[in-house]
Amino acid sequence: MPKDVLTTGEVAKLCHVTIRTVIKWFEKGHLKGYKIPGSRDRRFARGDVLAFMQGHGIPNTEPDADAGARKRILVVDDEAAVVEIMVEYLRQLGMFEWQTAKNGYEAGLKTQSFRPHVLLTDYNLGDITGVQVAETVRATPELAKMRIIVVSGVLSEADAPQLREKGIDAFVRKPFTFEQLRDAILKQLKMI
Numbered sequence: 001m002p003k004d005v006l007t008t009g010e011v012a013k014l015c016h017v018t019i020r021t022v023i024k025w026f027e028k029g030h031l032k033g034y035k036i037p038g039s040r041d042r043r044f045a046r047g048d049v050l051a052f053m054q055g056h057g058i059p060n061t062e063p064d065a066d067a068g069a070r071k072r073i074l075v076v077d078d079e080a081a082v083v084e085i086m087v088e089y090l091r092q093l094g095m096f097e098w099q100t101a102k103n104g105y106e107a108g109l110k111t112q113s114f115r116p117h118v119l120l121t122d123y124n125l126g127d128i129t130g131v132q133v134a135e136t137v138r139a140t141p142e143l144a145k146m147r148i149i150v151v152s153g154v155l156s157e158a159d160a161p162q163l164r165e166k167g168i169d170a171f172v173r174k175p176f177t178f179e180q181l182r183d184a185i186l187k188q189l190k191m192i
Contacts, residue, residue, distance in 0.1 A: 004113075006044045014049065015058050025052070047112070047142040054141050071189055073098045074116035076107040076133070077151070078126045082174075086120065089178050096185075104128035108136060111143060118188055120181075123152035131166045138167040147188035151176065 012019045025031035031052050033044040077083045090098050099114050101107040104125045123130040130150040137143045153174035160171045170184045186192040
């Protein structure tokens with residue numbers, strides 16, 4: 001997994017500029033970062049650097065750090081039994097890493113740290129909806145490529161077009177079969 005915090009030299013290499021240029025961006029307030037107390041060294045959050053690059057049209061030419069790694073899935077549902085069933089199925093498939101969250105707040109924290117390829121979320125999470133989670137994700141540039149699948153027993157297939165307009169990539173209706181869940185995940189990861 002890529003480092004979450006970068007040095008000035010690592011930012012310069014990523015952006016194909018000199019270290020002095022990165023320092024100028026930092027000093028002028030264009031690139032968020034911080035100085036290490038008692039040192040002249042600076043550090044930059046990867047997400048801030050990627051957002052800066054995207055905002056300034058700097059292409060990210062990094063080789064895909066996890067090209068050969070397992071795809072990551074964040075399972076979000078406020079019903080522990082549903083989470084347990086989904087996780088057991090992912091375990092049986094043997095091709096994914098996963099983490100779980102029980103509400104929208106926890107999902108927000110884990111999307112930042114875990115950086116899932118797929119967010120598999122229930123529609124009604126108690127504190128917020130899957131749509132609100134999707135809107136938050138879509139507003140974060142470094143999470144833009146994350147695929148979002150909403151699972152719901154409340155919504156129907158007729159609701160799917162409105163969900164897509166809100167940034168949701170796929171919809172699976174509860175109760176679902178494991179094959180439906182697997183196919184939705186693999187389709188979003190372009191593995192089928």
